[in-house]
Amino acid sequence: MIIASRNLKRISILSLVAVLIFLSGCRFFSTDPAPVRYTRVATVRGASDLDEPFGIAVKDGSIYVSDGGTGTIRRIDADGTAKTIVSGLNTPSAIGFLPTGELVVADTGSNTIKTITSEGAVTILAGIDGVRGVSDGRASSATFNAPVGLAVGSDGGIYVSDTYNDRIRTIREGIVSTVAGGERGFADGYRGTAKFDTPLGIAVWDDKLVIADSGNARLRVLEPDGNVSTLAGSDMRDLVDGPLSRASFVMPTAVTVDGFGRIFVADGNAIRVIGQHIFPFVETLAGDSRGYLNGSRRTARFSRPSGLAVDPGGKIYVADSDNSFVRIISDGATDRAENDDAKAEAPLPLAHRWPFDPPSNPREVAGTLGEIRGEVKPGDKPIWFHNGLDIAGAYGEAAKIIRDETVLDPHAADNFGTARELLRMPLIGYIHLRLGRDKDNKPFDDPRFQFGRDADGKLTGIRVPRGAKFTAGDTIGTLNAMNHVHLIAGRTGHEINALAALDLPGISDSIPPVIEDVSIFADDWQKLSGGGPIKLADRSRIVVRAYDRMDGNTERRRLGVYRVGYQLVSNGSPLREIEWRISFARSPSNDAVRFAYAEGSRSGYTPDTIFSYIATNRVAGENAREDFLDATNLAPGKYVLRVFAADYFGNITSKDVEVVK
Numbered sequence: 001m002i003i004a005s006r007n008l009k010r011i012s013i014l015s016l017v018a019v020l021i022f023l024s025g026c027r028f029f030s031t032d033p034a035p036v037r038y039t040r041v042a043t044v045r046g047a048s049d050l051d052e053p054f055g056i057a058v059k060d061g062s063i064y065v066s067d068g069g070t071g072t073i074r075r076i077d078a079d080g081t082a083k084t085i086v087s088g089l090n091t092p093s094a095i096g097f098l099p100t101g102e103l104v105v106a107d108t109g110s111n112t113i114k115t116i117t118s119e120g121a122v123t124i125l126a127g128i129d130g131v132r133g134v135s136d137g138r139a140s141s142a143t144f145n146a147p148v149g150l151a152v153g154s155d156g157g158i159y160v161s162d163t164y165n166d167r168i169r170t171i172r173e174g175i176v177s178t179v180a181g182g183e184r185g186f187a188d189g190y191r192g193t194a195k196f197d198t199p200l201g202i203a204v205w206d207d208k209l210v211i212a213d214s215g216n217a218r219l220r221v222l223e224p225d226g227n228v229s230t231l232a233g234s235d236m237r238d239l240v241d242g243p244l245s246r247a248s249f250v251m252p253t254a255v256t257v258d259g260f261g262r263i264f265v266a267d268g269n270a271i272r273v274i275g276q277h278i279f280p281f282v283e284t285l286a287g288d289s290r291g292y293l294n295g296s297r298r299t300a301r302f303s304r305p306s307g308l309a310v311d312p313g314g315k316i317y318v319a320d321s322d323n324s325f326v327r328i329i330s331d332g333a334t335d336r337a338e339n340d341d342a343k344a345e346a347p348l349p350l351a352h353r354w355p356f357d358p359p360s361n362p363r364e365v366a367g368t369l370g371e372i373r374g375e376v377k378p379g380d381k382p383i384w385f386h387n388g389l390d391i392a393g394a395y396g397e398a399a400k401i402i403r404d405e406t407v408l409d410p411h412a413a414d415n416f417g418t419a420r421e422l423l424r425m426p427l428i429g430y431i432h433l434r435l436g437r438d439k440d441n442k443p444f445d446d447p448r449f450q451f452g453r454d455a456d457g458k459l460t461g462i463r464v465p466r467g468a469k470f471t472a473g474d475t476i477g478t479l480n481a482m483n484h485v486h487l488i489a490g491r492t493g494h495e496i497n498a499l500a501a502l503d504l505p506g507i508s509d510s511i512p513p514v515i516e517d518v519s520i521f522a523d524d525w526q527k528l529s530g531g532g533p534i535k536l537a538d539r540s541r542i543v544v545r546a547y548d549r550m551d552g553n554t555e556r557r558r559l560g561v562y563r564v565g566y567q568l569v570s571n572g573s574p575l576r577e578i579e580w581r582i583s584f585a586r587s588p589s590n591d592a593v594r595f596a597y598a599e600g601s602r603s604g605y606t607p608d609t610i611f612s613y614i615a616t617n618r619v620a621g622e623n624a625r626e627d628f629l630d631a632t633n634l635a636p637g638k639y640v641l642r643v644f645a646a647d648y649f650g651n652i653t654s655k656d657v658e659v660v661k
Contacts, residue, residue, distance in 0.1 A: 036314035038329050041286050041293075041300035042337030044317065046080035047326035052408050052426065053319035055095035055105065055150075056307035056326065063309070063317055065326055066092035066105060068408050068466070069426065073105065073116065076326065078336065086120045091406060091467035094150035094161075094201065094254075094307065104158060106150040109406065109467030113147065113160060113171060125158075126171050132447065134165045142176035144169075146465035148410055149202040151209065159209055161199040163410060164450060164465045168199065168211065168222055180228050184452055186216045194228035196220065198463065200410055201254035201266070201308070210263055212252035214411065219252060219265065219274075231263075232274065232282050239270055239288060247282030251411065254319070256308040264316060266305040271318060271329065285316075285329065290493045291589070291622065292323045294338075302327065303493040304409065321408070322492045349427030351403040351502045353472060355485045356393055359400070362506040364557065365550050366390035366484050367604075368648075369497045370584030371560035372593060372611065375602035383597075384590040386560070386604070388429065388488040389498035396439025397479050400472075402487070402502070403428055407468040409492075416461045419482050423464060429488030433477035435462050444475070495587035497562070499648045509550045512651035513561045517545040518643050520657070523628060533638055533658040539628035542566055542615040543598045546645040546653070558609040560584070562648040566615050566629070569640040569656075578644055581627070582613055583620045592624030615643060634661040 044063065047053070051069030058064070063076040064085075071089040076082045090109030098104055103116040104125065112127035126139035133143025147169075149161030158171040159179075167181040178192075185195035197215025209222040210231065218233030232244040233252070240248040250268030257263055262275035270287040274280055291301030305327075307319030315336075316329040328336055353359035367390030374383035393399070405425040413435055415421045422431040434441060436449025441459070443451055448468040452461040470476070479485065489501035499507075520528045522537040544566075547558040565580035582596055596619045598612040618627050629641075641659045646652040 037331050038285055038297055038316070040295065040330060040332035041297050042328050042330070042332075042334070043294060044076060044326040044328050044336050045338050046076045046082040049082060050074065050324050050326070052321050052324065053326055054093050054306045054321055054408075056309045056317055056319045057095050057097060057103075058309045058311045058317060059097055061311075063326060064095060064103065065307075065319060066095050068092060068108075068321075069406075071109075073103065080336075086116050086122055088122070089114070091408065093148040093466065096150055096152040096158075098152055098158075099154070099156050104150065104152060106147045106160065108146045108148055108163075108465070109469070111144045111146060113144070113150070113158065126176050134162070134167070136169070136176050136178055139171060139174045139176050146467050148466060149200050149212070151202045151204050153204050159202055159204070161202045161211065163198055163200060164463060166196045166199065168196070168202070168209065179226060180222050184215075186213075186218075188220075188229050189227070191226040191228075194220075198410060201252070201256075203255045203257045203263070205257045205263065206261070210255055210257065212255045212265065214251050214253055217249045217251060219249070219255070219263070239268065239284060241272075241283045242281065244274070244280050244282065249282075253304075253306050253410070254308045256310055258310040258314060259312075264308050264310065266302075266308050266318065269302050269304065271302070271305065271308070271316070290322075292320075292325075292493070294327075297329060300327075303491075322494070324491075348496070348501050349403060349489050351428065351472070352505065353400070353402050354504055355391055355400050355402050355430070355487060356397060357400060357473075359473065360505040362504070362508075362552060364392040364553050365507075365559065366392045366557065367486070368499065368548075368559050368562075368584075369495070369587055370562075370596070371603050372597050372601050373604035375606055376594060376597050376599050378599075383593045385588055385593060385596075387495045387587040388431070388486045389502070390484045390486050392484045393479050395479055395481060395483050398475050399430065399433055399477055399479060399485050401425075401428075401430075401470045401474045401476050402472055404469075404471050406470070407464050407466055410466045411463075412466070413462050413464045417459075419480060421477075421480065422486075423476060424488075424492060425470070427489065427491060429486075429492075430476055431486035431488070432480055432482035432484060434480055435464070435477040437477060439478050490587075497585050497587075497648065500585065507550075508552075509548075509647055509649040509651065511549045511551065512653045513546050513548040513645040513647055515544060515546045515643065515645050515653050515655040518641075518655055518657050519543045519545075520641070520659070533660040536629065536631040536634070536659050536661055538632045539630055540616070542629060542641070542643060543612050544615045544643050544645060544655075545610065545612045547609065547611050548645075548647045550647075558603075558611070559647075560603075560611050561613070561645045563646040564613040564615045564644065565646075566641060566643045568629075568634075568659075569642055570637070574642075580644075580646075581615050581618050586621035588619055588624055589622060592619050595619050595624045595626060613645075631661050636661050 055066035072087045093106045093108045145164040148163040166184045181196045187195040201212035211220045217237045219231040236248045254266035265272040269290045286297035287302040293301040303322035306321040318327040371386040489498040490496040521541040523539040564582040595617045601612045603609045641657045
């Protein structure tokens with residue numbers, strides 16, 4: 001036992017020495033002081049006219065941003081002045097600078113790598129415009145498949161994440177070569193034996209490359225000899241900090257390295273870092289959940305950050321794609337930041353057809369934004385808000401695109417083979433489909449849908465590349481067993497009520513909501529009742545059980561209401577205007593479900609539908625909080641509590657309850 005203990009101790013010491021030697025080679029042991037103590041997140045001044053910022057680079061004090069939505073490259077100078085330096089690109093993604101000063105861009109939608117001079121002249125450096133393929137060789141004849149990531153070495157060599165070919169490629173002296181990858185999957189190893197899954201961001205790290213292997217939720221390292229290894233991440237797709245071997249990622253998208261060798265990663269809706277301490281450790285620097293919020297780095301929120309850059313002073317610039325802003329992470333003492341905290345507002349994604357043919361024939365609306373899904377009851381059972389508009393169809397019926405759009409999210413297709421299979425376009429989402437397949441699961445002959453298969457030829461997944469273009473009326477897939485299309489309107493994280501966003505031909509609603517019951521509770525949820533008027537507590541809660549219907553819907557179809565409110569009436573005169581406390585013009589955070597709905601509410605996957613709204617609470621978009629009917633300053637006497645339920649089309653129902661103070 002003593003000998004075994006000594007051997008174990010010796011092995012532990014040798015292992016520690018080996019780790020220290022490895023870390024020294026990885027530049028995690030910098031003794032230089034950190035240039036910035038990261039404390040705050042702000043929005044960069046001059047970055048307000050962007051649609052989908054994606055790639056980002058810093059040069060001579062200016063920020064350069066690729067805009068995938070508008071096909072432009074914008075320059076933002078230190079004084080906040082913004083200028084478009086080139087337009088007409090096809091869903092540009094990552095950008096970088098060559099030693100000559102030229103800008104190089106992965107022009108994802110055209111399947112090419114392009115250079116841009118300081119005068120704005122654009123040249124195809126590698127690839128064939130509009131041709132998808134996977135051939136090496138002369139740059140003019142080589143082909144790519146929607147390349148997204150890009151990095152430039154100090155010698156001018158260009159490294160490319162050929163995203164949907166699952167390869168890492170180089171461009172040197174006019175020749176394109178594959179240096180690693182080739183088959184979608186996960187495997188460490190040398191060159192062609194290594195496997196990636198939708199590699200995105202890529203950065204030079206000393207003499208190595210670090211790669212955001214998004215589909216595998218890992219950071220990978222490519223050595224000069226072609227060996228690929230995993231730096232951090234695992235099969236567990238989650239936001240977990242810790243040592244490299246234990247940490248996990250959600251979906252690493254962008255990566256950059258600063259002068260200290262620290263690695264910064266845009267991961268899901270967070271910014272992570274490796275190398276802040278002596279030992280290698282993955283930690284979350286800012287953000288953790290979707291949203292838009294400036295301030296302390298610990299409470300800040302992002303929405304699909306896709307590009308990262310670090311300036312010589314150590315400030316981090318983030319292309320916050322779905323928020324349409326460039327953000328800055330710093331010590332707070334920067335003149336690049338906006339003083340206010342205005343939220344990004346998504347434009348109305350107006351469409352003028354139904355998601356089926358014929359395009360002008362109305363269909364039954366089976367669900368609206370803000371309805372509860374699940375059941376409110378004690379415990380941690382999952383409950384959430386319905387964030388779109390359900391439009392009924394028949395099993396296997398062809399579903400159609402309702403608006404011209406280009407795919408921007410590199411992982412726009414998700415949940416393959418499940419009831420929630422979806423395609424998320426920039427402003428419209430489509431759920432409950434067999435994407436790119438007919439009712440018998442046979443793939444369409446359409447190159448925009450790229451399928452994975454196993455050794456037996458069975459379908460294993462689908463990708464719809466960034467840059468793929470769709471036109472209103474294109475067939476997107478067929479309905480699965482859910483028998484409806486769930487349409488989402490607005491950018492991810494900024495969803496709006498689809499009834500307002502979509503001009504669906506022939507849609508109408510002349511039926512007012514139904515108020516089934518009104519209950520009043522004290523602040524401790526003790527129900528207030530009596531033989532006559534209900535005596536109000538100093539702080540009372542109002543619960544309104546109500547539902548809506550639409551023209552053309554079946555009798556059994558119960559929909560959620562659009563707004564709920566109340567007012568007090570004394571001697572026939574309202575004491576104030578209607579207080580609309582709950583509104584579903586925008587999709588609230590799921591954290592707000594228990595503010596909107598009382599216990600017993602249920603819908604979606606339950607045998608019956610009950611919408612019991614807590615009309616005294618406040619729920620509107622991201623703003624949600626508990627509130628009460630405050631009767632402490634009411635004069636003693638009798639009153640009428642008048643509650644209201646309204647639908648989007650302006651139909652309003654009210655119900656009176658006699659109360660007394």
